[in-house]
Amino acid sequence: MAQKPSIPKGTRDFNSETVAKRNYIFDTIKSQFQVYGFQPIETPSFENSETLMGKYGDEGDRLIFKILNSGDYLSKVDNRFYLDKDSNKLTPHISEKALRYDLTVPFARYVVQHQNEIEFPFKRYQIQPVWRADRPQKGRFREFYQCDADVIGSTSLFQEVEFIQLYDAVFSALNLKGTTIKINNRKILSGIAEVIGAQDKLIDFTVALDKLDKIGEEKVKEEMFGKGISQEGIDKLQPLFTLSGDFGSQIESLKSILSISEVGIKGIEELEFINKAISSLELKTAKLQLDVTLARGLNYYTGAIFEVSAPEGVNIGSIGGGGRYDDLTGIFGLKNMSGVGISFGLDRIYLVLEELNLFPESVKENTKVLFINFGEEEAMSSLKAVTALRNEGIKAELYPDWITSGKQMKKQMNYANKREIPFVVLVGEEELKSNSFTLKNMASGEQEAVSLNELISKLK
């Protein structure tokens, strides 16, 4: 019996319309990446396991898809490991490669491997799929694209400024108005941890703070207390929870909280520099907002932290994020390379554009005209016209099978209709004789007899 076909859970087939819409987003992002001076690179879908393992924490390691070695892979496995029948122990002996989990670690590997061919600061972008053995759920897939832009090799804060402009430029180009670019700084978080006497619990502290939006103030405090942060320290946090007003006034409140922390003051200076520059340059459609609860649960950010929210009213979480990491390439042996980068969440941006009906009508790259096929001779004549149209870049098709009954004529018209092809051309016996073409507008039903040149100019 034939197999009933299906695809692995968490993966997707994309039909033409979806591919076209996704490409519209990719192309818009790419074109802004290039305008901002970023250059594309691509890395292999799978890396050596040691390149990826240990870079994303234990949970990350578990979510990495491992590729089974080829051939008689068990012949090289020592019985010492084998007979334990322990998945974790066996894996490194039967799998040497793994699918890319994100674009950041492969990028770091690329920079180190090719450091002698690269001019620093290196501005690269990369748009490729990644794979995670995550539990699939709405909007979360096991295969999805990441769109990253990073600069490596400079500590200049102008880059943070440019990334904010880049976010604004991309979302404006997508006609997605009203996004909020939230910014924070790891140095602010370090400063706060210092002030409340929880320097050694910075991760626990930021992980808890990051949940403020989701679980609320009381639960965040409980979690911090549970992690061993003192009640006195938590009390000192109170002004944070009620921080309000514009960027400038929030900065003033932070200054009073962080006045005794050197690192905190540095963080404030960085935020002020960025805010001043953005105020002077002006964003097109996005808004820059300070959010001291923003931590993104990521341990490697050392400076700025970014996250972008969809316009108010669209309930979808963040549609982009990023930040500065001071020593990304250190794990591969290249020290003192500061990097900063941002990422666009393609799947969520897609959902937002769909919800707000923002995909332009022209996105679907559909065929413009279908020639009805009346028979061998008519079809040959049609194919000559189709070829002439195609040479002018007009998307044209000839229905491949010819009509042998009136029913089949209807079938061909239906085919044009269902595929939403806007024009149909009829070349029957009469048209053959008069060397003309009957052009039918499928929406209006209007028909007219035209010459080949008229056909080309009408469809162009």
Next chain:
Amino acid sequence: MAQKPSIPKGTRDFNSETVAKRNYIFDTIKSQFQVYGFQPIETPSFENSETLMGKYGDEGDRLIFKILNSGDYLSKVDNRFYLDKDSNKLTPHISEKALRYDLTVPFARYVVQHQNEIEFPFKRYQIQPVWRADRPQKGRFREFYQCDADVIGSTSLFQEVEFIQLYDAVFSALNLKGTTIKINNRKILSGIAEVIGAQDKLIDFTVALDKLDKIGEEKVKEEMFGKGISQEGIDKLQPLFTLSGDFGSQIESLKSILSISEVGIKGIEELEFINKAISSLELKTAKLQLDVTLARGLNYYTGAIFEVSAPEGVNIGSIGGGGRYDDLTGIFGLKNMSGVGISFGLDRIYLVLEELNLFPESVKENTKVLFINFGEEEAMSSLKAVTALRNEGIKAELYPDWITSGKQMKKQMNYANKREIPFVVLVGEEELKSNSFTLKNMASGEQEAVSLNELISKLK
């Protein structure tokens, strides 16, 4: 100690220039696919193993990359299998998914799975990577892109005609003149096998014949004899080896050889139809050539077989191939769906364009202008101009770190030079005062003072 970074053998990193050149080829192919009415689809990188296994022969099965199940995958393995320590037996118990081996089987799976959403004849194209655990060698990789266009759901020979035109259109658009589109027909091969009394050895016969170019007439005959084809039968083949002249005269020779074979005569009719149409439509830069030795070692072709050779003088094998297969979706339960399709070999086309120096100069999408960074105030003013240029779609950058010595000025100019950025803008103290920009042409060394508007119009 830090790891020395590397990538798995048979895989590649692509730098900006290579990505841009590859995209030039992809975009050219895509745009012709669309002009010919093909619509894009995309399928997941990995499929359920049962979708792929058994579709490519034993050798193919071995070359498919399998993905290890996640979590404690050994806990579900019965000791019966486990203790045998047999790789082949264990694999299906620890791996349920596998990386795409080609685009044809996933396409067949897609068509069957989505048959109710598809209008037939279905013209789809697909440009995605595939993975094979092949031994890497020059021009053969473990990860590479396939570019396929197929029509499914019609037996019309006009499609064969259009695919020949499509090959011609793509290679003409790439300015790659002088390609040869070789055509054969499985029915011709079946007819010949019938005539020489080797119907039951069709595969052996075609596999041997396919090697004619590589190993020569005598060795092909030896191989056929070794496979049990009679000397008498092989003698009857003699006219094939010396078949010469144009398409028409070759057809005449075939007619005399195949006059007693019904299927052979059908094959001749098909070839004649196609040749007549192409002669009437005329190709732009390619040549259509009959090659009865063409078999492409693929068992599933049932009608036309295509293969494209690079222009003479470029020693690189085929740069494309395809054919008709009468029952591709049958393996997934959808019967009587004839398909025909072609594929473009990206990596080889790349090598040919490189060798013939056919990549246009404009392919590299490089930054057009770099603003030298003289200090915070100058940089802020520069960034305003950079933003204005970007708003006009001009690729512009500000060097992120500012100059604190003459040496660093040189460093920034060097950076522009090495990245082959054609223009540099200097905004120093003086320019700040006069609200002007010094524009320097890096090739000629010429400098001039311009206003922002002049800058935009000169760089646009």
